[in-house]
Amino acid sequence: MSNWKLICKLDDIPQLGSRVVQRQSGGDIAIFRNAEDEVFALHDKCPHKSGPLSQGIVHGRKVTCPLHGWNIGLEDGHAVAPDVGSCSKFEVKVENGEVFLSV
Numbered sequence: 001m002s003n004w005k006l007i008c009k010l011d012d013i014p015q016l017g018s019r020v021v022q023r024q025s026g027g028d029i030a031i032f033r034n035a036e037d038e039v040f041a042l043h044d045k046c047p048h049k050s051g052p053l054s055q056g057i058v059h060g061r062k063v064t065c066p067l068h069g070w071n072i073g074l075e076d077g078h079a080v081a082p083d084v085g086s087c088s089k090f091e092v093k094v095e096n097g098e099v100f101l102s103v
Contacts, residue, residue, distance in 0.1 A: 003102070003103050004093070004100040004101065004102055004103070005100060005101050005102075005103045006098055006099075006100055007019070007021060007031060007092075007099045007100065007101050008031075008098070008099050009097055009098055009099070010033065010037065010039070010094055010097050010098065010099055011097070012099075013031060013032075013033040013039070013099065014033065015033055015034070015035055015037070016033070016034065016035055016057070016058045016059070017032070017033060017058065018030045018031060018032045018033070018053075018054040018055075018056075018058070018063075019031045019054075020044060020054045021041075021101060027043055027044060027045060028043075028044040028054070029041055029042070029043060029044060029090055029101065030042055030043075030044040030052075030053050030054035030063075031092060031099060031101070032054075032058050032063060032074055033058070034058055034059075034060065034061060034074070035060075037094075038061070038074075039092050039093075039094050039099055040061070040074035040075065040089070040092065041089065041090035041091070041092040041101055042063075042072065042074065042077050042087050042088065042089050042090070043077070043087040043088040043089075043090075045087055046065040046067065046068075046070055046072065046087065047070075047072070047079055047085030047086055047087050048065065048067070048068055048070045048079070048083065048085060049067055049068060051065040051066055051067030051068065051070075052066065053065060053072060053087070056072075058074075061073060061074045061075055062074060062080065070083050070085075071083070072086075072087065075089075076089060077089040090102060
């Protein structure tokens with residue numbers, strides 16, 4: 001059974017933007033919101049050169065890394081072909097306008 005931690009209100013994450021959740025170990029988590037108000041959570045490091053995905057451009061269900069333009073799938077954390085690699089994804093949900101992260 002998962003435990004859920006309240007992170008913020010959905011409106012605190014800009015559409016086509018992100019919010020960073022800092023962790024004491026294991027690296028930060030980027031929580032993304034797309035134009036359809038879907039929310040996704042990934043490790044905040046591009047698998048290519050560890051660029052901060054939270055500073056990337058969100059489009060559809062992908063984010064483009066700001067360093068070298070790799071596209072990363074928000075649903076699974078996998079780089080879009082022809083690039084290869086992945087970053088960890090985390091369970092996230094929205095209930096009553098609030099965003100929760102599985103811990």
